[in-house]
Amino acid sequence: MTLLVFGSALDDDPAALVQQWCCRGGDAVLVQPRDLSEPGWRLRVGRAEDLTAASSGRQFGHNDIDAVVCALPWIAPYELVHIAAGDRDYAAQEMGSFLLAWLNEFNGPVVDRATPLNLAGCGRSKWQWAVVARSAGITADPDWSGPTVPVTVVGGEHVSAHAPAPQPDGLKEAASAIARASARTLVTLTFAASEDIVLVGAEPRPAVGEPSVARDLLGLLERI
Numbered sequence: 001m002t003l004l005v006f007g008s009a010l011d012d013d014p015a016a017l018v019q020q021w022c023c024r025g026g027d028a029v030l031v032q033p034r035d036l037s038e039p040g041w042r043l044r045v046g047r048a049e050d051l052t053a054a055s056s057g058r059q060f061g062h063n064d065i066d067a068v069v070c071a072l073p074w075i076a077p078y079e080l081v082h083i084a085a086g087d088r089d090y091a092a093q094e095m096g097s098f099l100l101a102w103l104n105e106f107n108g109p110v111v112d113r114a115t116p117l118n119l120a121g122c123g124r125s126k127w128q129w130a131v132v133a134r135s136a137g138i139t140a141d142p143d144w145s146g147p148t149v150p151v152t153v154v155g156g157e158h159v160s161a162h163a164p165a166p167q168p169d170g171l172k173e174a175a176s177a178i179a180r181a182s183a184r185t186l187v188t189l190t191f192a193a194s195e196d197i198v199l200v201g202a203e204p205r206p207a208v209g210e211p212s213v214a215r216d217l218l219g220l221l222e223r224i
Helices: 012-023 033-037 085-105 126-135 171-181 211-223
Strands: 002-006 027-031 052-055 058-061 067-070 148-154 158-161 186-192 198-202
Touching (some): 002 012, 033 085, 148 171
Parallel strands (some): 002 027
Antiparallel strands (some): 052 058, 186 198
C-alpha cells in the first residue's frame, strides 16, 4: 500500500514514520510544504477520483494512494524558503487552504481529518480539551505550568507514553478514554508529571516518530 505522510521539514517525526514504514516493506512517501509547489497537484471539488498529489519527483493519482496521515498542523511561511520572501505569507495561506480542501476531498482513510483550525485534525484549545477530559471522568488542569508527560493514542486503544519515569496507574486507560471521547484516531495528549492523572492539553500534531506508534498506526491502516 502507498501511504502519504504530511509533515514539516523541521520536524523529525514524520520522516521517522516514513522510514519505519519503508523498513517494513511498505511504500511510504513524505510530503512537506515545499512539495505543494511541485507540478502534479490537482483538486476538483466533488470529484475525488480526479485528485492528484506530487512529492519527491513522483506523482500520485487518487487510486494510487491507499491512506494519508497528516502530522502537519499548518503551513508556516518560514518553510517556504524557495519562494520570494515578500510572497511567503500569502503562499503559506493559499497552500494551507488548498491542502485543507484536498485532505477533506480525498475519500480514502485520512488520519486524522483536517479542520480549519489544524491540518492534523481537531485544533481544540487546552481549555476545550479539559472539557473533553472531564466528560470522560478525568481530571484536567489547563493552567498547569509544571513538567508534563506526552501520551500518544492510536485507534483509541494502543497507547505509547513517552517518558522514562514511572507513570501513575491508569494513565494509559485515561488517555484512551479521552481519545475516544474526542473522536480522535491519532492524538498526543499531555498529562501533568505527577502522582495523579491530570490532563493538561494536547500537542498540535501527533508524535508519530515512536516505533510503537508507527507499528500500531500501520496496523490500523491495514485494517481500514
